[in-house]
Amino acid sequence: MTIETRLDERESRTSTFMPSAGDEGNLYRALVIRRQVILAALSLALFVSLCVDLALGPARFGLDQVVTAIFTPGAVDNSLRVILWEIRMPVALMALVVGASLSIAGAQMQTILSNPLASPFTLGISAGASFGAALALAFGVTLIPTLVDYAIPANAFFMAMLTAFAIHLLSMRRGVTIETIVLLGIAMVFIFNSLMALIQFFASQQAVSAVVFWTMGSLTKATWPKLGIAFAVLAVVVPLLARHGWALTAMRLGDAKAESLGVKPRRLRLEVLVMVSLLAAIAVSFVGTIGFVGLVGPHIARLLLGEDQRFFLPGSALCGALMLSVGSVLSKMILPGTIIPIGIITSLVGIPFFLFLILSHKKNAW
C-alpha cells in the first residue's frame, strides 16, 4: 500500500468520523505472526541441536542415523539404540529441561522483581541450593528428614526456598529499592560461598572433590528418573505461570499500574517466587550450578520476542534450552574425548554472544 492510499484512507476515516478500526490491529497481527515464526525457528534450532548432541560422543553417528533412531528406534541396530536411548538421550534431554527451567525461573524473577539482574544465580538461590547439596554430599546431612533417599535435591530445594523467602521478605519492606534486593542477593551468594568453603575445609578429600565437581555443573549426572522429576516439575509449573500470563505481563508496568488493572502484586509475587524457586532448585540440584542461562536466556527472549508472556514465557524456555543444548554440544567438541563441565562452557561462550546482542539492539526495556 502506498503512503498516498494510506493517507486517503485516513482522511476518509476522519471525514466519516469513524474510529480507525483494524489498521493498528492488523499491524499487531503481523507482529504476532512474526513472533510465532521466531518461536518456530527456535524450536527447529533446538531440534537440530538435540540431534547433533545425540550424535556426538566417543562413538560418532551420522545425523540421519540419529533421526531414524529417534523416530523409529526399531529400525536401527541394537548398539546404536542402546547408546542413544539409554546413555545419551537422558543427558541431552536434561540439557533442554534444565535450560528451560533455569531460563523461565530467571525470566519470572526479572518480571516480578522488575530487575534485569535477577536470576536464580545472582539472587543467591543457586548458591543456596549448592550449599544444601554440599551439606548432603559432604556430611550426609538431610534437612528434610523424610526424604533421605533424595537428600541432595531435597536439601538443595530447601535451601533455595529459604533464600527465596528471605529475598521476598526483604523486597516487601517499605523503601526497599530493587538495587537493595540485588545487593541482598549478592550478599547471599557470598554467605553461601563462605559456608561452602567451611564445608570444604572440614570435609574429607573425597567429599571435597565431589562438592567441587558438583558446583561446576555437569549434565552427565542425568538419568531417566531424574529427568522425569525435572520434567514433571516443569510441566506443572509452566501451565500455572501461563495462567497468570496477563497479570505477569502487567507486573512489568509497575505495582501501582498492575494493581489498578486488578492484579494483586504481593500475592502474585509470592506465588511465582515459590514456583520459580522450585524450578531453579530442582534444575540446580540435579545438574549442579549453571549460572549463566537463568540470567541471559530471558534477555535473549526479551530482545527477540518482547515481554508479552504469551511469547516471552515459551521464548525464554526455548532460549534457555537451546543455550544449554548448544553448550552440551560444545562441551563435547572443544576437547575431543573430554566432556568439559557445562557450567564452564555456557558462561565462556554465552557471554560474548550476549554482549553482541545487547550492544547491537536499541530496545529500551529497562
Added chain:
Amino acid sequence: MVTLTLDRLSARYGRRQILSDISSPPLQGGQVVALLGPNAAGKSTLFRRILGLLEGDGEARIEGAGSQRPVAYMPQETGATAALTVYESVLLARMQGRRLKVADADLQEVDKALAELGIDTLAGRDIGNLSGGQRQLVSAAQALVQSPDILLLDEPTSALDLHRQISFLGILRQLAQERNMLIIAALHDLGHALRFADQALVIESGRLVDCGPCGQVINPHMLRETFQVEARIESCSRGRPQLIVEAAI
C-alpha cells in the same frame, strides 16, 4: 445507568486515618465529576478505596453497572519501561482476568481506545520511548479499553501540554455522555474543573468539604478555606465563569 454513592467511606494506613466519613449523593453516569483538594488531601486514597484496593469502614455503592469489573482506574504515571509496544500495553489492560487467547473483539476495543484518544499513531512504539504526555494518554487508553461504567482518573492532565489538556478533557466529557459513563477526575486546575466538570467533590485532610454542581462548589470561600488562595469567579465576555487568583494566603 450506573450510580456511585459514597457512604461514610473511611480508610487508614496503619494508624494514620487518611479518609474519614466521606459521603456523597448518588453520582450519576453520563457526567464528569472533578475531585478537588490540595496535595495530600486523600484523593488517590479515595480512588483506591472506591476501587476496592483498600479496606475500611463505610462503602462505595455501585448500582446499575453493566460489567463484572465496573470501575477502571488510571493511577498517577510512574514511568515504567518494558519491552512492550503501546498496542500491547493497552491490550494487556483489556485482557486482565480473561483467557490467554485474544479475540478480534478485544483488538477492536484496543483500536477504538487508541483512536478515541488520538494516539493510534503511537501503536507500534515501545512504551519506554514515550514522552511524559504520551505515557499519560496511553495510561488513559489502558483505563478506557476496559469498557468501564465508572472511570477514575488521578491527575490525568498533569503531563499534557495545553492543547492536549483541553482536547483530552473534551474527549472525556464527550465519552461520558456517549457511554453514560461516570468519570471522576482528580484535577489541580480548577479552571479546567469549571469548564469540563458537571459536579465537584472537594476533600481536605481526608474529609469532605463540599459536593455539588461545580459552579456552586468552586467559590471564593472554599478557595480561601481549602486551597488558601484569594480568588474570585467572574464571567468572561462570553459569559463563561473564569477563575481569577489574586494571591496565596
